[in-house]
Amino acid sequence: MAENNYLLETKDLGISFGGLKAVQDLNLRIKKNEIYGLIGPNGAGKTTAFNILTGVYQPTTGSYIFDGEEIHGLKQDAINKKGIGRTFQNIRLFNNMSVVRNVMVGLANLPEYKCNVFESIFRLPRHFKVEKAMRARAKELLDIFGLLEERNNLACNLPYGKQRKLEIARALATGPKLLLLDEPAAGMNPQETAELVETIRFVRDHFDMTILLIEHDMSLVSGICDEVTVLNFGQTLAQGNVADVLHDPAVVKAYLGD
């Protein structure tokens, strides 16, 4: 964080599949500890932008700087280790593993839980120490999200809303500096959404987290986001303060049509 205050800064980021420019000239500037919204109609390239940031796709143009480091070109797990955690639009849990083990997968890369294969195979003291610590930490995280009671259930048996929460808990377990949430409120009822807003605020404050989220629910966006970027057909339509952007005629047009 030498030159500026931005945790994530993208420079003219773009990607095209065949001839289709899915995202072009994306310039995000996300300050530390901010909740930033990425909105836009279906097919606007929001999830694609997430996929570029997390290394699923390599950008065809531009670059991005995360925490003072150029990290594009790294593999997905390496980017996660640099400090970007994410959730998915269509929930992707480790369905056949228990809830607590889902979170423990996320914890595995943290330096305090280092333990090599031989220590595990031969059951050396460090294995037990690390396992115990990881389980305790996982339980703490689950407690925050109200999942402690279900910790030994299979992830696939959780109700929908709790699966979303578990995904966030798992992403947080990897110790990120930036959390990418892909439509966290999708499929939730108003009450669940309200709870989610509280959870996201809590995560920001409690974990000192920066959050970038994709969302369709405008009440949620205007409720918690500090800044937003609106995408349409891969291009940036508007950017800046939530209230201003949502009243921008171009944005209204994109959403409501002519």
Add this chain to the structure above:
Amino acid sequence: MNFLVTLINGLSLGGVYALIALGYTMVYGIAKMLNFAHGDIIMVGGYTVLVALGTSGKPIFTVIACVAAIVVCCILGVTIEKVAYKPLRGASPLAVLITAIGVSYFLEGLAQIFFGTNAKFVKIAEMGILHIGGLSIGWDTVITLLVSAAIMAALTLFVKMTKTGRAMVAVSEDKAAASLMGVNVNAIITVTFAIGSILAAVASIFYLMRYPTLNNTMGAMPGIKAFTAAVIGGIGSIPGAMIGGIVLGIIECVFNSTPLAPYTVAIEFAILIVLLLVRPNGILGKKRREKV
């Protein structure tokens, strides 16, 4: 000149592999399963020919034998689908794979009971050698080449032109959507198995012309090679299976004519591995990008 003969030989063997590979690839495309018992249908076709030929050498019996093989294999393929695979529709792919393996063992076991394990010699027909401008090619090779080319052309037309053929394509694209559009998915699967088995029967006749020994595991090698061919071409793709079969046949004949002959199988499989590393979905296979 010698090389040209090898090439024609390879094309002909490739035609046989392509016929078998088509069975694999069509069943895969439509039922999404690896039909491990497909190779054993070749074996059953072979034994049918053996029985139907009897001891007589009359040409009419050759024709009867070929027809009998086709009929028996067709009925067998459809029966297997109805009895062993249909109950498992909707179950995990691995369960279906294991059942197919079970069916394969079953057919081999059955053949063992009726015919023993000793290899039998089958002489389908006495064919001469064709001489064209210095080239000497066995008539069996030529007939194999021509007939398999004709069958492949007919199959392509069938899939493109007929209602059933287009329904097959629709089912392989999306079973649920095809069924909503009024396609009888069960009937299409039956037709697919019938066609696959008929092709296997024809292949078994040509294969026996080339390698006239018959035992209860004779289907394994051509089966596995045709499967390889289907994967090389891109499994699920009909033209892919043809290309894959022909590529494999040529490779086999070319290497068999060199000192590397003992290693031919290893070379074929090595080419498969390298090709899949370069093109993970085969030559004509569709690229499947998983949505994140």
Add this chain to the structure above:
Amino acid sequence: MSLKKNAFVKYYLIYVIFAAIIVFFVALGGVLPRSFLSNSLQMAIAILLSLSLSFVVGFLGELSLGHAGFMCAGAYLGGKVASILAAGALGNGILTFIISVLVGGIVAAVLGVVVGLPALRLKGDYLAIVTLAFCEIVRVLFLNSPKEAFGGAFGLETPKYGSSGISLQMMLILALLLVVSAIAVFRNIIRSKHGRAVTAIRDNEIAARATGVDVTKYKLFAFVVSSFFAGIAGVVYSYTQSRVQSSTFDYNYSIDILVMVVLGGMGSMNGSIISAAIITFLNLKLSTVLTGNLAVAKDLVYALILILIVIFSNAPSLRSFREKYNFRAIIERLRKKEMDPADIKNDAGSWDRIPTKIEMNEVLSTDFKVQESTMNPDKEAK
């Protein structure tokens, strides 16, 4: 607390059982009929193979049809080392056996890397055919090897148990010890962060990457550990033969191992052990029961049993029937207790509840049952 204790007992039960078996053979190995001992040795080899394949198929979630290839490499290299050492100063003793086991295992593990590499790029059926191809390549290479090196088409002469040095009884005990160590290694891996990473890849590779799992590393790791033990099984096998023939290790052998793993229940180590033992026993029994004219029916009967088991335990139309009459439900009814995995809320018990992605465990395994609707990997890909 009692539940916790229960799970603890359940976890160590398998070791107690194997310890009892070993003690049994140490005490009575001298009096038991030789056929019983050699059949048990066959079962031990099958268990080693199915355990090792189970790790790749049931826990990493990759279909491998080439497991016999690793076994082949282990049998040839281990057998070669054994025959060299047996002729030398070391003699045909336990030390020779141990060294050859290590060599066979390591050679197979190196091959595991070679096969694991395509696994990084290929999936499902494509990977399956590559593993099958690899197995055939290994077999053909040994078949055509120089006669002085590996015996070529004649096969490799290896020291067999009994002839000198290691007795059949000792061989069986050594094999059982190897089985126990394989069980310990696999279970210790599975019940650690490394095992969780492997199963995370099985459940959702994309999510695993995003959660920081080094997929490359763990896929190779799973293949290496798995092939190491397959190689060891090969070395033990080479000790049961006076001549190792490469034709033994064709893809049908790989498929036989896969059948054991699948019938045992995907993602269940105990299931793999039980199913390997039962299937091997069944095969050996069928060949002694069906003698004379009936001998030819052996394959047929085996095939029928296989098809019926799979259809019974997987056919969607038989689901309600299965839920009523499966092994576990009957036991639960006897215990007059409703079973609900959600009720069990202790940490220690949760490790072995890695349920099956592919539901085949009703017949044999002892793991918990998971709703089938959520288990279909096809649906997940959407």
